[in-house]
Amino acid sequence: NAGVTQTPKFQVLKTGQSMTLQCAQDMNHEYMSWYRQDPGMGLRLIHYSVGAGITDQGEVPNGYNVSRSTTEDFPLRLLSAAPSQTSVYFCASSYRGMGYDEQFFGPGTRLTVL
């Protein structure tokens, strides 16, 4: 099993550009989530999904969209990038709800918005 994979590993955008961060898992996990990591702030939940076709907002959803058309994939879309979105983004998955089971994290995507 590859576990949780994320692409790209690094990305530089200009303000106003859009892009999609890809996340995929091959563990047949129902729950997937996106976090951003900023210095001194731990991990903050952006959006999460409890299964294909179902998504919900986390703590910091503004400026991001998600969709979950398959169990395996959970892409994160930045609609119009802003410097405040410079961060490291982690995708995670778990077999059941995030309160029930440990989460498995991807390797992260480091995004810089100029």
Next chain:
Amino acid sequence: ILNVEQSPQSLHVQEGDSTNFTCSFPSSNFYALHWYRWETAKSPEALFVMTLNGDEKKKGRISATLNTKEGYSYLYIKGSQPEDSATYLCARGSGNTGKLIFGQGTTLQVKP
């Protein structure tokens, strides 16, 4: 307590010292408390998931306790080693939403 809070923010110890960190969280609507270990340039990895008041979990030299009534958990490392240097994150899961909310982490540096 409204959020998940961890203390101290950072800790420097000598090899062989034992140490502990605190995670404080809202006790209402509690479902589970997670601990993760996060090494620099890597992804967080789960240490423990605890759900019951009074739970104690152990993995090697690392152990954790949980008090859901007063809303805190302790993580203990016995005889710290340089390879224990990492950021330790706790996260609280609530049953009704399924969300997992993280604290800001405690960064441990163990000097040889």
